Amino acid sequence: MATLTIEEAAEALSRGELVGVPTDTVYGIAADPFHQEAIRRLFEIKGRPDLKPVAVLVADIDQGQDLAAFNDVAHELAAKHWPGGVTLVLPRLGTAPDWLGDTTRRTIGLRCPDHPVARALLRLTGPLAVTSANISGQPSAMSADEAEELFGADLAGCLEGDSGGGMASTVLDLTQPGPLVLREGPVSDPTRG
16 A cells, blocks of 8 residues: 555545544544545445444644534633544534534534644645544554555555554533533543643
């Protein structure tokens, strides 16, 4: 499989191809969130249930605000934990494709990764749908080599780099009456301190 430059990865993603990308949590597979067929293929190669939404990575809060409604709490938590290992589940805006996030609740999970390669790609492409490079329910890949072993020809290529902590992000739902942790991750209580 090809090792891609950031520019080559951006071009492949714009054509609806899937690309391996390192993040600060686990190694991921990225797709253009505005390309419905790419999202379908992302779910297919992972064997991921359709009802389990994929997070969207953003380069910064500004990119996130193009897709989701941020209230004061969301702004405060993004300022505190981004870039980093916290995914915020927020109300999806009409600018986000209907097939992203939880289609029933009209929410979307956003995260800004603390990884220079991932952020450089996001600055070039805009938001990307990214999920861990693994078969659903199995351990996540931690490097481009491991992602290549798992997915080979299903990817246009991979960006070099290892992932950071090895634990998927903490997922915090901000669409409930109070913040609700949906998945434990590297940040044990994102609403404290």
